[in-house]
Amino acid sequence: MFDREWEWSELTAFATAEGAGPRLGVVSGRRRQGKSFLLQALADATDGFYYAAVEASAAESLRLLGEAIARYTGAASPPRPATWDEALELLFDLAAERPVTVVIDEFPYLVRNAPALPSQLQAAIGVRSGRHLTRHPRILLCGSAMSFMDGLLSGGSPLYGRAGLDLTVHSLGYREAAEFWGIDDPRPAVLVHAIVGGTPAYRREFVDDDVPEGADDFDAWVCRTVLNPARPLHGEAPYLLAAEPDLRSRSLYHSVLAAVAGGNHTSGGIAGAVGRKATDISLPLTVLKNCGLLTFEPDAFRANRTAYRIAEPLIAFHHAVVRPQAALLSRRRRAAQVWEHSRSTFLSKVVGPHFEQLCRQWAEWHAAPETFGGMPIQVSAGTVVDPDRRTSLEADVVVHGAIGQDQGILLSVGEAKWQKVMDLGHLERLRRILHLLAARGVDTSHATPACYSGAGFTTELRAAADRGEVLLVDLERLYRGS
Structure with missing residues (x-):
């Protein structure tokens, strides 16, 4: 146990x-x-x-x-x-x-x-x-x-x-999942978690205890497990949908999930990708949420905006990588060819959003109260309209919490990048978001800019962190720090 x-x-x-x-x-x-x-x-x-x-x-x-x-x-x-x-x-x-x-x-x-x-x-x-x-x-x-x-x-x-x-009974947390899989290196731990999540059965029953032997073995591991039609993990994602009795028109539900996996997180964006009206997909979105296959998160700054996300990483991987290449994967020895073609999609459409979610979980579950200067209570993503530049700025990790008896205080606004080395430009963007929020009357006096990166930080950004201007969270801190 x-x-x-x-x-x-x-x-x-x-x-x-x-x-x-x-x-x-x-x-x-x-x-x-x-x-x-x-x-x-x-x-x-x-x-x-x-x-x-x-x-x-x-x-x-x-x-x-x-x-x-x-x-x-x-x-x-x-x-x-x-x-x-x-x-x-x-x-x-x-x-x-x-x-x-x-x-x-x-x-x-x-x-x-x-x-x-x-x-x-x-x-x-x-x-x-x-x-x-x-x-x-x-x-x-x-x-x-x-x-x-x-x-x-x-x-x-x-x-x-x-x-x-x-x-x-929930899935294992990302730290516990890495321990369960016996993966000490945070980088392959994130990559594996972006595919199998924290579902315990996938390690033993579905891949027969086949664990990547470090980051260099990850690509080969993908080819011999989830892209291998002979392994149970390959066909698990469609089964998760088929096993839900409330899913009637499965083709529509698959299309909705594919739209979310493709980067569409609002009802309007999902409807456009599916080719339906927003009213036509309201029921599928509700059913998928009730089945535990989709989650929806209110925007941290816009009360009328909701972001839909796939709850089971394997389903996101299936719709972003496996399903579009199903014909090739059905043939023998084509996994390596499919993976070479799909790896960039995996990193951008699957790992990038998944890393953002892990950063939000770190802020909510693992960050100590002194990290943000208060107790984190609600962590989500948020969007701020920049009227001067006629654009919207997205914050990947927005932390609201408590300082003393005061609740709902904005404690941090953060950005997460899986593949980019973060620099002072990212810090300036976070400062711009805080400036726009302050102009709207939001109390930003306790808010700390935070940069989360899977690739590291420039020397200049680290110097800013040493001066207390920004919080930096790398993979080591994500998995072992607070």
Whole structure:
């Protein structure tokens, strides 16, 4: 188990809590994050019952559940529940003598053919008298269909207000991901993270522990893993979409994701790239957000502007690099040719925006309060209109935070460059942004200009940093500093 101590403590606390009657918990998260591993380990540690549903008819699901109960209890013949009410009675009976962890993994598969199941479960949990009071199942429902799982405990759901645990298993942070992959050098760590993100399963199950042996091996690693049709990682991104039940017109959703991967982050820009009206893509954007495949971030300085970003790095890589070259990649030994043609696209369209996101995460998660002179609370990107020059200036890392009791203070405005050595020109640009903000009435007295670079800084810019005029964050500080 790696970097799941908090999740494990929450699960064990739920499973071992005192109290009569049934208890309900929900565990969600995108695929491949280790939810099933955690729940199987919990069932083993507590001598509990674990059942992983499959895509099947209601009748077959009931039969498979009965067989799983028989294996758990050691019964000579499996029970044959004819309805889900009968099946729930069997599950509750497992906890007749002691509290028992009851895990139902891939719960959305069951509800697909038994839509009344949440209501039936609510009715069973809601009975607080009779023999239900003397049975103590600790029921954990798990699923990867994020839109479904998010709605399971919403206000309109039968299970609203019934859960004592609502746990989301997130991807590993970028620092933890580098440790998990065993990559000590920050440069290849960023490049690998820009493809596989912090999804634990991708290292072992999907590339068979194939890790780049330093920066010089990265190109070859890409060719032998994610660009190799024989490796599971190659086809994973389309599967992530196919596994979401709410995605109907998949071609449109792929086009929307391709537009975002291509650098379009506003609804208007995405609509233009897709060839639709902005109103036509509002539903796909909402669905992709609900599925956890897109995030949207409000602009730090423009309340009516929102930036859409792909949440799963592998999907961004797929739509920027793999999908446009699918025909060539389907042929043998063409990965090197595709990569030679696509590497510049990868660096500009994938790594550049990804590096900006890592810099925002550093500012929010790892920067010490003294770094910005206050506690970072909200970190995002922002756009400032320059009316004199008739242009807009973008700030990649905008930090708002708290100084004492004051909230929402502008602490920093920063720019991030993956491939460029940053110089005094970048500092002057940040000073221009602060000047424009001050002219609009924004308090910039506490704001520090910050330069984030994957390529380094000029001697002149480092001298400015020594004078306290600018904050510099390089790859070493991004991964090991605060």
